[in-house]
Amino acid sequence: MGLGSNLDNPIEQIKKALQALKLLPNTHLKTQSALYRSKPLGSQNQPDYINAVAMLATKLSPLVLLEHLQVIENEQGRVRGAERWGPRTLDLDMLLYDNLQLQQTRLILPHPGLYERAFVLYPLYDCSPDLILPNGQAVSVLMRGFDGLEKVSTEP
Numbered sequence: 001m002g003l004g005s006n007l008d009n010p011i012e013q014i015k016k017a018l019q020a021l022k023l024l025p026n027t028h029l030k031t032q033s034a035l036y037r038s039k040p041l042g043s044q045n046q047p048d049y050i051n052a053v054a055m056l057a058t059k060l061s062p063l064v065l066l067e068h069l070q071v072i073e074n075e076q077g078r079v080r081g082a083e084r085w086g087p088r089t090l091d092l093d094m095l096l097y098d099n100l101q102l103q104q105t106r107l108i109l110p111h112p113g114l115y116e117r118a119f120v121l122y123p124l125y126d127c128s129p130d131l132i133l134p135n136g137q138a139v140s141v142l143m144r145g146f147d148g149l150e151k152v153s154t155e156p
């Protein structure tokens with residue numbers, strides 16, 4: 001799961017979302033990455049983002065899990081239909097689901113941005129340094145193509 005926020009105290013938004021993920025039914029939060037700060041991809045006219053990745057074990061199907069994620073986004077003040085690639089209080093992206101490859105209107109797996117976004121690859125590497133993506137590419141190799149990301153101190 002990819003988490004991102006750049007509005008209304010993003011660090012707190014990400015921490016709150018991680019707590020919400022822990023409460024999902026038939027789901028267990030296995031690993032969470034450090035938090036990272038990065039410049040926005042897309043419109044530069046918005047605050048920096050905080051990103052993280054969490055790995056879940058779940059009995060929920062991908063589409064049921066997606067519905068739960070959208071409820072959490074909405075509960076944390078996400079306003080939909082606003083500018084594409086604009087600022088948001090919380091973005092929860094399903095990045096991978098086992099080795100599943102899906103091309104549905106509502107859900108594409110792996111997440112199409114996965115291969116080209118440092119703010120996904122670095123925290124994903126934290127969670128699973130040996131991970132091989134469904135297309136055979138190693139996360140550790142892909143991330144070498146990107147500059148390092150700034151880790152955020154999460155001390156209270």
Ligand code: ROI
Nearest residue numbers: 004038039040041042049085086
């Ligand atoms: N940019 C960064 N750095 N992090 C994000 O999570 C993020 N999410 C988005 C867009 C607007 C594409 N840019 C982002 O949805």
